Amino acid sequence: ALIWVLEAIEKFAYRTAHTVSVIAEGFVENLESKGVPSEKITCIPNWVDTSFIHPLPKENNAFRRAHQIEGKFVVLYSGNIALTQGLETVVEAAAQLCDVPDIVFVIVGEMKAVETLKRYCKTCGANNVVLLPFQPRESLPEMLAAADVGLIVQKHNVISFNMPSKTQVLLASGRPIIASVPGSGSAAKAIEKSCGGVVVEPENPVALAKQILELQKNPEHAERLGKQGRQYALERYSFEQALNQYENLFYQVKKSSQPIKPTYALSTNKPGAEG
Structure with a gap:
C-alpha cells in the first residue's frame, strides 16, 4: 500500500510540474517510460569543481611517495565499495596481472569495506593491491594525479540510470578511465560521449585486465584519452556550465508559466560528490 501511495505522489508531481530536471540521460529514458513527455524533461548533470580537480604531473607526487608506488603504473579506484560496485572484479583482475611488476592497484574506500x-585479496593472491581508507578532501587532487588509469565499476544488474559522480571527477582529473559497467547504462554513455575512456563488460576480470595492459603499453593513447576527458569535463560538467543551464x-x-509551477530535481548524489 505504501508503494502505491508513493507512486501516486510521484505521478502527481510529474504531471503538475512544468519541468522535471534530471542529472543523467538515463533518467530521461526512465521518465519517458513512465509517461512523462520528453519536452517536460531537462538534463543538467551534476558538476565538478574543475579548478580544484585538474591535471597534475605524476612526477614528485606526494600520494605516490607516501604509499611507495613511485615509478609504477597505478590503477586507481576511489569511492563507495558497495553491492552495486562489485570490486571483486577489480581484485580478480589484479590477481591476473600479478606477474606484471610495474602495475599496482590502489583501492580507496570506507575502512570496514576495505x-x-x-x-x-589474500584469497585471490592479489599482492599488487594497495588498500586505503578515504583520504582528506585536500589530498584528492594529488591522489587522482597519482593514477595512470581511473576505474569505474558496476555490476551487470545495476539500475541503468545510475550515474556515479566519480565519472565527472575522473574526467576532470585528466586521467583515462576504464569503466567496467553495463554498456546500455548512463555511465557507459557518458564515457563514450566524452572520448575520455573505454568501456568493458562488467564483472569480467579478464576483459578489465586486458584493457589495463592495453593502456599501459600505449601511453600516448592513454594520454590522449585523459586530455579528451578533461576537455569534455570543462565543456559539460563545470560549475559554470551547470549554473548557466x-x-x-x-x-x-x-x-512560459503563469503562475510558475514547481520544478522538481531528481538526484542520487550531491553535486560534485564522490560515489
Whole structure:
C-alpha cells in the first residue's frame, strides 16, 4: 500500500510540474517510460569543481611517495565499495596481472569495506593491491594525479540510470578511465560521449585486465584519452556550465508559466560528490 501511495505522489508531481530536471540521460529514458513527455524533461548533470580537480604531473607526487608506488603504473579506484560496485572484479583482475611488476592497484574506500576486500585479496593472491581508507578532501587532487588509469565499476544488474559522480571527477582529473559497467547504462554513455575512456563488460576480470595492459603499453593513447576527458569535463560538467543551464531553465519556466509551477530535481548524489 505504501508503494502505491508513493507512486501516486510521484505521478502527481510529474504531471503538475512544468519541468522535471534530471542529472543523467538515463533518467530521461526512465521518465519517458513512465509517461512523462520528453519536452517536460531537462538534463543538467551534476558538476565538478574543475579548478580544484585538474591535471597534475605524476612526477614528485606526494600520494605516490607516501604509499611507495613511485615509478609504477597505478590503477586507481576511489569511492563507495558497495553491492552495486562489485570490486571483486577489480581484485580478480589484479590477481591476473600479478606477474606484471610495474602495475599496482590502489583501492580507496570506507575502512570496514576495505578490510573485507583485504581478505579477498589474500584469497585471490592479489599482492599488487594497495588498500586505503578515504583520504582528506585536500589530498584528492594529488591522489587522482597519482593514477595512470581511473576505474569505474558496476555490476551487470545495476539500475541503468545510475550515474556515479566519480565519472565527472575522473574526467576532470585528466586521467583515462576504464569503466567496467553495463554498456546500455548512463555511465557507459557518458564515457563514450566524452572520448575520455573505454568501456568493458562488467564483472569480467579478464576483459578489465586486458584493457589495463592495453593502456599501459600505449601511453600516448592513454594520454590522449585523459586530455579528451578533461576537455569534455570543462565543456559539460563545470560549475559554470551547470549554473548557466539552471539559470536558463528558471528563465524559461518563468517566461512560459503563469503562475510558475514547481520544478522538481531528481538526484542520487550531491553535486560534485564522490560515489
